[in-house]
Amino acid sequence: MAAKKPATTTKTPAAEPETVATTSNTTSPNTAEAKSRFNAALDEAKAGAAALGDEAKARVGAYREKAKSGGQEWSTEAKSTAGNLANEGKHRASEAMTGLSRVIDENAASLDEKLGPKYGDYARSASKSLQDNARKLDEKSLDELAEDSREAIRKSPAAAVGLAALVGFLFARLFR
Template sequence: MDETTASAEPGSEAAKNHFTKAMEEAKAGAQALGKEAQARAEEYREKLNEAKEGWSSEAKAKSGEAKEMAFSFANEGKARTSQALTGLGKMIEDNAGLIDEKVGPKYGEYARGAARSIHDAAGRLDEKSLDELGEDAREFVRQSPALAVGLAAAAGFLLARVFRGK
């Protein structure tokens, strides 16, 4: 062995040891950073879950409030519809005598029959709950889907006309 080779070997060994030690420290540092990242990620997951639970309970509460309001509005609408039908029936009934005089008794009877039918419809509307009315509507759609679509289209057209006019 020559002197340069002999002297390079001990320095080379020291460099290898130093490099190995640095690599071990880097690995240990990376593992420590990984553990710290996992701990922080777990903290954020917990915070997110807490927030999610809060949002979920808040959404459930708002949903319950919305259902109560919708039920209240639906009941109010049902009562107003019944009142309007009763008023319409009374108006037709009150004018049946005039129809008798102007057009004839046959048409006056038609008007009285229509008034009775309207009064009956208003009474049935008052007697039924919203659930029963919903089931009646579903049954009507099952029995007469084409008529139901036609009525829905006509109602939509009328509502569009009413709201466009404002």
């Protein structure tokens, strides 16, 4: 019988990993191409941003001009509307004064009977004064009324402040 030989194992030295030499001078062709594409995309983005900025500036300028011309038109229209409303208000105030004058004049006779002729005369005088003021209000323009108001305020500022406070109080009570 033949004797078996023990199996011998031979050791081979372990393979050492390969080291890749990297230097700053050598780059792979893929890296160079990626850098080139990235720089091109960056340049394109910068150019696009500049173009968008120029377009935005042009649009802002156009909108600014449109707003200026539209603002002038709106201002003119608002002044016209305000003038019309002021004239209408002036006319209504005059009508209200005339109506109050009629009511006072109609009741002057009953004041004569109940309180005496002296109080009836006061009522007629007040009625006549209201009618005269209503007529003057109708005859004057808004500019004349504004100038008269300024003059009255210059002459008596304390009375003007008191009257403004009274009117404010009445409006607050009216719209509450």
